[in-house]
Amino acid sequence: MSKHNLRILLVEDHPFQLISLQILLNNHGLYFLTPALNAGDAIAALERSAEPYDLLLCDQRLPDMSGVELIDIAARQGLIRHAVMLSGLEPSQLLDIENEAIKNGLPLLGCLIKPLNTLELLRLVSSAPSDR
Template sequence: MRRNPLRILLVEDHPFQLLATQCLLKSFGFDQLTFAENAEQAIRSMSQSHEPFDLLLCDQCLPDLPGLELVEIASRRHFIVGAIILSGLPQGELLCLAAQALQRGLPLLGCLSKPLNKDELFRLTAPL
């Protein structure tokens, strides 16, 4: 697999999902990965980074903050270039999240269902 240069911050509170998604990302060629188990850890990692993350890939149902709210904070503080919500929520709810992000002017590239699908991820990250 060809190496992908995107710097990704993966935020997932479920240990198995975090490990599984990490393994998938690595198998897709992403090796510049940072992990956080909740929004607080993610904000800390973003604020300590010397440059914005190319992609914030986060679960919508985090224990301390909804994923879309984390995207908004990260965007307003210029911590990220783009974001993708990765969730087990029904497709209709994911579409609502995407619409909310558009209304709020957030850099949400899209919402993907778990487990992470390679083709869908590459389609959304192509502009980055």
């Protein structure tokens, strides 16, 4: 499967950042995107999907739960294949969250600090194994 066919669920509670992320991914040939402004909307989208999303890109600080909690729920239910977390947290805090998530077996490819570095984001997205 081409990386351009990845089905990606974007979860970001700031509408401007959500739109910016969509445009950024579209500009790099990624068009199969589903946006959500909170974890509740994301879970609803995940449950409506006939197959797991290839990638969940989500903010760590969502209004209704943390990003790592959302990744955990989605992974345990088999609704995602991989995840990347985005955050404005300090790098050391984000590294602790990332290490704990990986230790707990979550399918986390990595964490990125906001504002996003486009090359780092694309590197992580392209590292998502094609499972289909």
